[in-house]
Amino acid sequence: MISRDEALNIILQETPLGNVEEKYILDSLSRVLSEDIYSKDNLPPFSKSAMDGYAIKSEETAEALREAPIEFNITGIIKAGDFFEGELQKGEAIRIMTGAPLPKGADAVIQFEKVKIEGISLFVYDKVKADRNVIKRGEEINSGDLALAKGTVIRPFEIGLLASLGYSKIPVYRTPTVALIITGDELINIEEELYPGKIRNSNEYTLISLLKNAGLKPISFGLVKDNKNLIREKIEEALKVSDIVVTSGGASKGDYDFVEDVLVELGADIKFNSVAIKPGKPLTFAVVKDKLFFSLPGNPLAAINTFQEFIIPACDKFMGKKRCTDILPVILKDDYNFKKGKRMYIYVNIQKVNGVYYGYRIGWQSSSGLASVTEANGVVIVPEEKSCVKSGEILNGYFIFS
Ligand code: AMP
Ligand code: MG
Numbered sequence: 595m596i597s598r599d600e601a602l603n604i605i606l607q608e609t610p611l612g613n614v615e616e617k618y619i620l621d622s623l624s625r626v627l628s629e630d631i632y633s634k635d636n637l638p639p640f641s642k643s644a645m646d647g648y649a650i651k652s653e654e655t656a657e658a659l660r661e662a663p664i665e666f667n668i669t670g671i672i673k674a675g676d677f678f679e680g681e682l683q684k685g686e687a688i689r690i691m692t693g694a695p696l697p698k699g700a701d702a703v704i705q706f707e708k709v710k711i712e713g714i715s716l717f718v719y720d721k722v723k724a725d726r727n728v729i730k731r732g733e734e735i736n737s738g739d740l741a742l743a744k745g746t747v748i749r750p751f752e753i754g755l756l757a758s759l760g761y762s763k764i765p766v767y768r769t770p771t772v773a774l775i776i777t778g779d780e781l782i783n784i785e786e787e788l789y790p791g792k793i794r795n796s797n798e799y800t801l802i803s804l805l806k807n808a809g810l811k812p813i814s815f816g817l818v819k820d821n822k823n824l825i826r827e828k829i830e831e832a833l834k835v836s837d838i839v840v841t842s843g844g845a846s847k848g849d850y851d852f853v854e855d856v857l858v859e860l861g862a863d864i865k866f867n868s869v870a871i872k873p874g875k876p877l878t879f880a881v882v883k884d885k886l887f888f889s890l891p892g893n894p895l896a897a898i899n900t901f902q903e904f905i906i907p908a909c910d911k912f913m914g915k916k917r918c919t920d921i922l923p924v925i926l927k928d929d930y931n932f933k934k935g936k937r938m939y940i941y942v943n944i945q946k947v948n949g950v951y952y953g954y955r956i957g958w959q960s961s962s963g964l965a966s967v968t969e970a971n972g973v974v975i976v977p978e979e980k981s982c983v984k985s986g987e988i989l990n991g992y993f994i995f996s
Pocket of ligand 1: 776777890894
């Protein structure tokens with residue numbers, strides 16, 4: 595049995611960075627850029643008005659007063675999309691709309707609300723500073739500047755910037771294909787009525803949603819009986835079409851737990867087969883035919899906990915993502931006792947009161963069921979050396995699925 599940190603290190607060491615693929619920007623959301631992106635243009639490409647108003651020479655308003663306004667002659671109009679060929683002369687103003695290019699000779703825009711119009715005369719009552727209501731050429735970014743650095747996670751901000759820079763495709767790291775295989779003679783489909791000895795196959799649905807939650811598309815191979823040959827066939831099939839294979843169940847040392855036997859038959863390099871955590875101790879990790887292989891325990895909360903702790907970080911690394919779980923100091927509101935030697939994950943309901951996070955007990959937490967964790971929105975971590983924690987203690991915690 596190895597520690598959680600050792601297990602995670604081994605997994606991350608074995609996880610390759612995915613290949614690069616070109617993606618249409620709208621299909622690149624949450625992906626990671628694999629190259630620096632430089633601006634091919636100045637943004638904005640011309641100095642433009644930030645307001646609907648009048649383009650003027652600001653210096654001409656230096657003496658403007660409420661009682662002695664400065665008069666300008668309105669000589670034209672520029673709307674967004676137009677380009678004014680001429681040059682603004684002294685004593686002239688040009689009506690200009692938001693987003694329209696500032697005419698040559700003008701250096702400021704005074705908005706409609708601040709002026710008075712009489713026929714073709716414009717009256718300005720206050721001094722207008724140079725650059726007022728003007729967005730200057732290249733103010734946002736200049737041609738040749740670094741727009742987005744390699745490693746950036748693509749969010750709506752980045753998609754908009756890429757669009758304004760004229761990039762419709764970008765290079766990003768591939769997402770891993772994750773295959774799921776669910777084992778267990780006791781399992782029936784969820785549409786079926788229960789009958790003696792059987793339970794419904796919930797893990798397939800939980801694991802698919804965990805992958806979807808991480809932005810990944812799973813390939814599910816569905817249910818397979820506790821039969822060594824059938825399990826082997828499915829695993830071989832899965833290895834051919836995926837980067838990561840995840841099995842559920844059959845992970846322990848029981849008479850009908852065949853996953854590890856199959857791994858041995860397939861010549862897998864089994865890195866470890868148990869981790870000092872609870873829930874989730876019977877986790878096996880192996881490298882088989884250059885693919886990552888995770889055998890998860892069948893107990894539903896153990897499967898979720900190991901998936902979140904180990905498979906998600908591996909997928910993140912494959913996609914070029916840096917891990918960033920926001921660890922919070924959480925004050926426990928209850929006492930808990932357990933055997934020491936394993937890192938405990940206590941699923942709790944975290945409430946923030948006056949800037950302080952409190953962790954409240956949910957119903958009875960067990961690896962084998964999920965009814966109580968539906969009340970949880972977070973997890974607190976108890977270090978391996980502790981055998982109990984008391985109400986009032988501060989532990990590291992984080993929000994989960996929220
Ligand atoms: P195993 O890892 O096969 O020893 O299974 C451990 C426990 O998890 C057993 O009580 C199983 O019935 C339960 N279990 C295994 N697979 C699933 C599944 N797909 N959905 C729900 N529970 C499961
Ligand atoms: Mg089983």
